[in-house]
Amino acid sequence: MNLPESRSTADPAPPQTGKIAKHHLEEWRGKAYVYLCVLLLVVIIFSIVVFIASRGLTPFISQGVSIKEMLFGLKWAPEDDTPVFGALPFLVGSFSTSLIAALIAAPLGICASIFMTEIMPKTGKSVLQPAIELLAGIPSVVYGFVGLSVIVPFLRHTFPGQGVGIMAGAIVLSVMILPTITSIATDALRSLPAGLKEGSYALGATRWQTIARIILPTTMPALLTGVVLGIARAFGEALAVQMVIGNAPHIPHSLFESATTLTSIITLSMGNTTTGSLHNNALWSLALILLIMTFLFVFIVRLLERRVKRS
Template sequence: MEKTVPASKRLLKSSKTKMNGEFRGRMLVTLCAVIMIAATIAITIFLGTKGLQAFFKNGVNPIEFLTSSDWNPLKENPEYGALTFIVGSFAVTVLSAIIAAPLGIGAAIFMTEIAPSWGRKILQPIVELLVGIPSVVYGFIGLTVLVPFVRSHIGGLGFGLLSGTIVLSVMILPTVTTIATDAMATLPKNLREGSLALGATRWQTIKKVLIPAALPSLLTAIVLGMARAFGEALAVQMVIGNSRDLPTSILDTAATLTTIITLNMGNTTYGSVENNTLWSMGLILLIMSFGFILLIRYLASRRKL
């Protein structure tokens, strides 16, 4: 005859099993968090150490490095000026955001406020599909289609800031659109209902109520897109021209911090002055990434809804 286990013991055993499961889950999550924090700190320390060697070990003037547009590491008296590449990075980032921001926010408004439910079901996967396309594909399409088009119909060599801007704007468009769509979709329904009840039209509701309410999240979407554009290398490298001259027009060839790093890092000796200055450019990219993150956190803190 089987021995019956008292209900109190069964409850106690079940409680211990649940506690052990929670403890293991908590430890696993904590371990993942510690690994992420340790990796971030390690990358920051490593890149900071390597990036500062050009100034403290090799004697490169940091002010000249940041303000000079002369980059001639092979001269008898080498010159290491990164201003051209810094300007190129900011130029393509800002210009691509100017193009992608209205398109992405407009698409988000269309999907959440205008299109029927089936319209969003079709458009949303199409937008998300663009995220999965590799950067090299964007660059190759820009190289074979966009550059000849710009050369033939607009002017210049085809390679330049304009081509890089268009390619980057298409690349960051899904990021801006997806985040903006989520921001608009999570707004309380009583905002729309209250505005319409007061006699406002749908367009007045969108312009005067919904967009201001979602503005911090919309700005966050734009900044995230800019952060991706600022760090993009391969696609931009294929269409921007990679010139060491400071661009004076949108049709001029240019270069960015990422393109000059990818082009030159494999051709330099580890520990040389030129190699260390390339690490310094990487440090600038890291600092700008931190800047974008801080800006995103600030915008997120301003959300009222």
């Protein structure tokens, strides 16, 4: 007599197909959302580049302006009977203020980061770092107003000239880019492997010898990345520099003479031009130069980041 087989209690439970399908659906939605955001970002960036390039190249293609005249000309006279568009004074002003600001802010930012990470980490993290981060949240117009009220009178009474000029703009910009340089330098120093410092101390090196011969050379590419980003930030600043530089379209012979920058001339003149006119398109050409310089700074940062990864 054959007895019916009893069902084993250890049989596996049926798969939860509903939960698996729901999980795959949520994963597909997440990927689709991320890809859509990336695609939208690429389209926006590409559209900005195409729009600025189409406007900025018009004077050279169809309106008879020479690229050599634009880059190396000394006179900017768009209202003359024969308009002249020499942007060299603006390029000199932009590069001068940005580089001098980096020369001022880079030592301060790197020394502040060393203080916060190697000398007094607790005090630096609780006091100095929040104070520096607070500088990044101050609007540009406030920096410009402080520079106009404090820095310009100080330079006027200390050095020859009216106080406005390259040096005033560079000092204002140095304070504005200080948080960028300090933050990147601090992150680079904190990411340094502890074994390097411990090995240096084990060999008998002092703290300052370790900082000078181990920490700074090892993190130098990352520190230079912060400096380059600070220069890029200073190069594109408009309002604060416009308030203290004097806005004179000529090449200054002194750091205390009035000058102007690419961003200043664009913001001052764009509202007074007609869309499609030669003057308006020439301002778009200056904007295209700014965009190209931004890409150049990004390219330099990428090269420095590759050096960091290889090291």
